[in-house]
Amino acid sequence: ETMKSEEEEEEEEEEEEEEEEVDPVRVLTLPLQAHHAMEKMEEFVFKVWEGRWRVIPHDVLPDWLKDNDFLLHGHRPPMPSFRACFRSIFRLHTETGNIWTHLIGFFFFLILGIGYMFSPNINFVAPVQEKVVFGVFFLGAVLCLCFSWLFHTVYCHSEKVSRTFSKLDYSGIALLIMGSFVPWLYYSFYCSPQPRLIYLVIICVLGITAIVVSQWDRFATPQYRAVRAGVFLGLGLSGLVPTLHFMIAEGFLKATTAGQIGWLFLMAICYILGVALYAARIPERFFPGKCDIW
Secondary structure (H helix, E strand, C coil): CHHHHHHHHHHHHHHHHHHHCCCHHHHHHHHHHHHHHHHHHHHHHHHHHHHHCCCECHHHCCHHHCCCCCCCCCECCCCCCHHHHHHHHHCCCCCHHHHHHHHHHHHHHHHHHHHHHCCCHHHCCCHHHHHHHHHHHHHHHHHHHHHHHHHHHHCCCCHHHHHHHHHHHHHHHHHHHHHHHHHHHHHHCCCCHHHHHHHHHHHHHHHHHHHHHHCCHHHHCHHHHHHHHHHHHHHHHCCHHHHHHHHHHHCHHHHHCCCCHHHHHHHHHHHHHHHHHHHHCCCCCCCCCCCCCC
16 A cells, blocks of 8 residues: 555656646747737737828928928828828828829820830831930939829828938939920930030939939928929029020021920920929918818
């Protein structure tokens, strides 16, 4: 009986030791399972937040999102998710109009440019040169509109993303202005290759300078709105020099017919008017809170 009791005691001790032993795999698995569960919970909460965010007034925006204090309501809150930013294009807020006008324009010029580049060569006197010339214009327009709609879509993501895409946006504007002059300079100075080359180099240098200046962080701040307007206005007005050159050399009549000065002036007026409205913040300046969405 004594032997049996000792054996029973030993068995009980072994069972207790086995119970005390912890499976190492289980020890490692538990934290992973807990971490996975937390990730799932965070993802669920984020999805709910994505679907339920609301527009907010201007005065509660963080400083890096405050750009136009005449737009009082309808702003998106900071949304540190690209998915949420892109989904917001289907919601009404202060950037809805900007996003869709530039997005539609992007596809319009993209389709138009592709159609032009693949048009039959029989329609051109010098197919390669002419397609390259207009290809530069279409490329500038497509990049400008693409950078712009992307900026207006994701600028509420974070301060870093906003700063990066604003630089792309302003660079796109400079590319569009540069590209707009290339076809006119090519055809207007068709028989004068030397001045044509000089003016093309000048407009490219000025455009690249504008792009470099736009990489400055303060360039995108509201305090430098007038500086931004001045840089792009100056870039656009640089076209006055070759225009006056052509009018003096060829005469006003040829300038208005073969030189297509009228279309160039129309382009200049559109650029100047756009810069003026942007810098003066018209019409929202005269109707605060009434032009928040459209």
